[in-house]
Amino acid sequence: MNPSINADPAELAKFSDLAHRWWDADGEFRPLHQINPLRLAWINGLCPLNGKTALDVGCGGGILTDSLARSGATATGIDLSTKALRIAQLHAMDAQTSNVNYREISAEAMALEQPAGFDVVTCMEMLEHVPDPASVVQACATLVKPGGWVFFSTLNRNPKSFLLAVVGAEYVLNMLPRGTHEYAKMIRPSELAGFCRAASLNVTQARGLSFNPLTQRYWMNADTSVNYLLATQKPLSS
Template structure:
């Protein structure tokens, strides 16, 4: 069985045509992309690396990593999102290999293939996130880098990521996130360690209501990113 929720795929497929509109429901992704790109590049030096972006959607991060000189493969299970991603390559001139497959399926076929694996804003949308973490470990080369980003599970995260972002500020469509699927850093760390991906860095991402800007810092209480390195 594919590790995917049909309702989640349908939700994002319905919005796929708006992936590259920086004023659309995907505005937050466009705004955080420079931050997460520079963080990834600082830790993994993307130029010349073979990179896999899991849950690539319309390709915002995948294209940006290709722009840094990486050889990027992007995978997703949404035909519509992948269609938009491929069309955007005609505008940008970037080179990304987009494929419709799951992380688990690709791990069976291409284990130990990639220098860098990214899985950003995706784990909180699948039925079994630990299975995706295990697939990431299988896909990356020994000594390679795996990056995750997701949302913490606590009352503050519910207030900010669901009530605030979806209902008050309307930064995201209502129903984008389900609180029960949020993931504590301790759980993500445990899953990662169990498959040979000891965490190397944990960092938070915060939104300032006054400046309306995102920043990386020590506060991991809502959004956070984790860098792991595959045990050789």
């Protein structure tokens, strides 16, 4: 595992420029606010969060991290965007969320510092934005305790996903800023599952996330062809 910074400067700049909009539920990050209750319920259903230690990798402005803390976990969010982390910290102060903290550190560096340090690790909507996603998966596996859970979400790479998640979401419906996603960086479920197996994580569940633009409703299902989530667990012994 390479402890050097696994980040694309252009990606960091892109999200830093939007940092002040993280907690605007009707702004550029509206989709994250809309799907957050779904993914939180899914995580909490598989691994009840109350009393757990949780790490949110690539936390951005802290939308999921804050929810992990509100569900009873002692939550830490890490990211490499200074501006996004400042927004997350300000929100935590304003909301008086005491069981959450944020750090500017990479997943790989955190793994060297706190191996097997967390009951739950989440890495949502982040892998498609880094040069080496397998390295992040390995870091997440190192960070979680034996028997603990690691949750991932990302975008599939296929023509349907390109049409819906890039052309549709970014250029037709304007749900996301143009250039948010690059097709070549999207990750097929089989590829992500391979990264997980190489990191000694057992894939226990795969779920899809669908959206109806007419009703503006998201829901989880078995269709992993566009947006999908993987639940993985670290064996109690190797």
